[in-house]
Amino acid sequence: MKTQKTNIIKDSINYLKIFVPLSIKAASFLHIGQAISNPLKVSYIKKEKVLGLLENIGFVLGKYPTRKDREKYFTATTIEKLLNELFNPTTEDHTQKIQQVSESIDKHLKQSIKTELFFEKDVSGFYSQEIKTYSYNRNGSCMAGKPRSYFKLYDLINEDEQQVQIVGLKSGGLVVARALLWRDNNTFYLDRIYIADFLQNSSIEQLQTELFLKVKRTYKLDNLNTFNKSHIIEHLKQTHKKRFDLLVEKNKTRDNKIKIYFCIKYAYPTFEIEVDQDNFNNIGHYPFADTFKYVIDTGSSLNFNISSDDDETKYILDCTAGEITNKEKSLECMDCGGSYDEEEDGIYYSELEDNYLCDDCSCYIEERGESCSRDNATYNNYSGDYHYTNDLHN
Numbered sequence: 174m175k176t177q178k179t180n181i182i183k184d185s186i187n188y189l190k191i192f193v194p195l196s197i198k199a200a201s202f203l204h205i206g207q208a209i210s211n212p213l214k215v216s217y218i219k220k221e222k223v224l225g226l227l228e229n230i231g232f233v234l235g236k237y238p239t240r241k242d243r244e245k246y247f248t249a250t251t252i253e254k255l256l257n258e259l260f261n262p263t264t265e266d267h268t269q270k271i272q273q274v275s276e277s278i279d280k281h282l283k284q285s286i287k288t289e290l291f292f293e294k295d296v297s298g299f300y301s302q303e304i305k306t307y308s309y310n311r312n313g314s315c316m317a318g319k320p321r322s323y324f325k326l327y328d329l330i331n332e333d334e335q336q337v338q339i340v341g342l343k344s345g346g347l348v349v350a351r352a353l354l355w356r357d358n359n360t361f362y363l364d365r366i367y368i369a370d371f372l373q374n375s376s377i378e379q380l381q382t383e384l385f386l387k388v389k390r391t392y393k394l395d396n397l398n399t400f401n402k403s404h405i406i407e408h409l410k411q412t413h414k415k416r417f418d419l420l421v422e423k424n425k426t427r428d429n430k431i432k433i434y435f436c437i438k439y440a441y442p443t444f445e446i447e448v449d450q451d452n453f454n455n456i457g458h459y460p461f462a463d464t465f466k467y468v469i470d471t472g473s474s475l476n477f478n479i480s481s482d483d484d485e486t487k488y489i490l491d492c493t494a495g496e497i498t499n500k501e502k503s504l505e506c507m508d509c510g511g512s513y514d515e516e517e518d519g520i521y522y523s524e525l526e527d528n529y530l531c532d533d534c535s536c537y538i539e540e541r542g543e544s545c546s547r548d549n550a551t552y553n554n555y556s557g558d559y560h561y562t563n564d565l566h567n
């Protein structure tokens with residue numbers, strides 16, 4: 174497989190040589206091939222470096238560099254950058270040819286990407302991208318690359334036992350897909366699966382399904398609830414269409430009801446996560462959460478839940494800048510239902526309504542010296558004043 178990919182890169186460069194003149198430095202790029210650390214890149218070694226290695230450490234690079242040589246001494250770059258170093262385009266046509274070849278190699282590398290499953294127990298290290306064995310990609314998550322302190326909550330959750338870890342697919346060190354995997358004894362929940370941006374258009378559902386199936390197999394689960402339930406079921410139906418249609422047909426004749434089980438009961442977890450209240454309060458920053466976002470106060474501990482019960486919810490993990498929404502400190506406008514921080518402007522208590530109103534929903538009544546809801550205000554065309562509607566009927 175590997176030699177085949179190497180040939181495609183080499184073949185493409187040879188093809189380009191027919192149309193575009195080489196640059197003067199082209200001859201010093203040796204052993205161009207697919208990079209090890211990031212299979213979407215190419216790597217090479219320069220002639221000067223080979224000589225330098227020989228002179229300084231007595232290292233002799235063989236005719237066929239090993240994976241280890243490539244990883245240790247080679248330079249990885251994008252195919253586009255490399256082609257622009259190798260060639261010396263002088264016309265618009267040259268530039269276009271380089272662009273075309275670079276795109277087709279790029280496409281080939283993406284399509285032939287082979288992934289393997291990984292588990293990472295250090296959740297905060299992974300999110301903050303401090304673990305250098307991975308090469309991180311933009312993947313649509315707003316939390317990636319934030320400081321480690323933002324993810325302290327995960328360390329707290331894992332303090333006594335590992336309840337959450339990162340699972341993902343990687344190719345070399347390149348992270349292609351990843352999600353949080355939650356665990357409560359032998360019940361698991363696979364949280365939202367993020368796919369690297371560069372693969373967004375091609376294969377989101379396919380990669381989500383691949384990760385789901387691999388995790389399910391690893392833990393030998395009959396059921397694995399997952400955030401991306403609908404994507405995965407749709408993909409399984411499409412890829413096993415014949416078998417699926419047959420199953421539908423069979424089930425129809427039996428009881429005229431379609432009951433096909435895809436090993437995913439729910440798109441949400443069936444358990445809660447508990448943390449100590451004091452420890453929770455001592456954290457400086459909080460992460461944004463896709464699933465366990467509502468924090469419920471039970472008195473002795475805080476429970477992370479999936480639904481917001483207005484009376485019990487104390488905090489919501491819905492901020493991406495390290496903050497947390499404190500439900501107890503936020504007030505709701507009686508009219509629009511908008512929620513406002515009591516310490517900020519924009520909401521106040523109306524004596525007339527005996528309730529909270531935001532600026533947009535309130536109307537100042539001159540003769541009362543107070544505000545009421547716009548719904549309860551009547552405009553006097555003659556005087557140009559507003560009246561509290563109840564006053565007019567009394």
Ligand SMILES: [Zn+2]
Pocket residue numbers: 506507508509510511530531532533534
């Ligand atoms: Zn309002």
